[in-house]
Amino acid sequence: MKNIAGIMYYSLFFIGLIFTLIFANKGLDSTFSFAFVSGFLLLLFLSCIYFIIKILLNIKSLTLNQWARRMLRFLLLASSFSMVCCGLNLVLHRPDPFDVSRLGGPIGTALTITFWDLMFLKKAEK
CATH class of the missing domain: 1.20.58 (Methane Monooxygenase Hydroxylase; Chain G, domain 1)
Structure with a gap:
């Protein structure tokens, strides 16, 4: 079950990355593109926080x-x-x-x- 969650997370991450790059390259200025890129950046930020906490717990x-x-x-x-x-x-x-x-x-x-x-x-x- 944990592998399925990881596969889903990484596939959503790469799909979000591709769409974010398309939005940034095309310069789409719609409400949807702004909300999507903001959500993707929030996902990146929370992922970084999770990995930092995981590293700090493993340092102990x-x-x-x-x-x-x-x-x-x-x-x-x-x-x-x-x-x-x-x-x-x-x-x-x-x-x-x-x-x-x-x-x-x-x-x-x-x-x-x-x-x-x-x-x-x-x-x-x-």
């Missing part, structure tokens, strides 16, 4: 050794992504390549890579 089951390895991996990934970002900004001659506001992307990417698998852990695997 990590041992100290696993937690230390994940934090080391996060720090290494975040620093390497930040250095690549600053290096690209220097090469592309962008103004102020060491701006702190440009660190959100590398840090978010490192967090995602480090903690992504916690979203899919089952109770037996914890």
Whole structure:
């Protein structure tokens, strides 16, 4: 039953994504398209909140050794992504390549890579 609900959710998600892209590409300015895109964005927001809560609940089951390895991996990934970002900004001659506001992307990417698998852990695997 849980697989059927997941299949239904993801199929509705992809159908909604396709319609949202069509509405955005065609520039349809109707009440229906606005309501549909608003509902789809609400679905995306609630899905993100659900996945963040699921990850936080699964973090509690990590041992100290696993937690230390994940934090080391996060720090290494975040620093390497930040250095690549600053290096690209220097090469592309962008103004102020060491701006702190440009660190959100590398840090978010490192967090995602480090903690992504916690979203899919089952109770037996914890």
